[in-house]
Amino acid sequence: MTKGVCSVMEEFAENNALASPDIVSRLEQKMNRTTVYRILDRLEKSGMIHSFSGKEGQKWYAKSERCNSDQKENHAHFQCKECGKTECLSIEFTIPKVEDRRIDSANLLLVGHCTDCGIAHSK
Amino acid sequence: MTKGVCSVMEEFAENNALASPDIVSRLEQKMNRTTVYRILDRLEKSGMIHSFSGKEGQKWYAKSERCNSDQKENHAHFQCKECGKTECLSIEFTIPKVEDRRIDSANLLLVGHCTDCGIAHSK
DNA sequence: TTTCCTAATGCAACAGAGTTGCATTAACTT
DNA sequence: AAGTTAATGCAACTCTGTTGCATTAGGAAA
16 A cells, blocks of 8 residues: 555545545645545545545545445435535445346435434424 | 527427536537526426436436426436436335434436447446 | 616636646566 | 656646626516
């Protein structure tokens, strides 16, 4: 593991997911934007982290529990409308069968309010 | 309905979803990029169309079946890996309950191969 | 019809996210 | 130490979308 890779992985210490621009800005004192993107690509290919789309289409990354990339897309992700906190959920779901199409993977994003932002605030 | 709105709606004649840049480029002879984006916003707010994120996080739009916006987020979307064809599926799913969080909406994107691109091609 | 007001459009400039090409540096092999 | 490959930095660029401001088009009211 190179120094760069370690720096990036450290950012994933807490179990929240991180949006690419976040990671870039957290590390910008330490390393170049381009490098961060390249390391994220490599980490994703190797299965250390996985990515998914947030509610505005931004790319989010989270640490993979298992290095096995088979299951990486079968858990849901959650994003809080208020604070933006985004995380992997432990709920796994079955990829539905669809007539006339072969489904290879599925992304499920749940959007709502986290505990901190309060259930009552929801509209 | 203004002329602009009509032009945009015509693009949705076939039932496929369309990515914003697609719509922009299809209409660029006729109207300005900014205008297209603004019309898409208005149409979405009014419930004529709805949007969702594609597999690369791009914003896709599709005509709403019903003008009722309540149900708009409860059907799944499909995107073909090969040809990029993207569409609304008729399968509706139940938004899962998650402990400690209030879920307001859910996006489910299924990624795979459509009939034209062949089930056999999948890896 | 003419006047007035608001909504819609066009245009240019900007912003954010990510990519590419190329030069430089670091790390690893032999 | 020399050579090779991988990793990094930097600048420029692309793509997607937004903002501010000026202009135009469409109604409503007189």
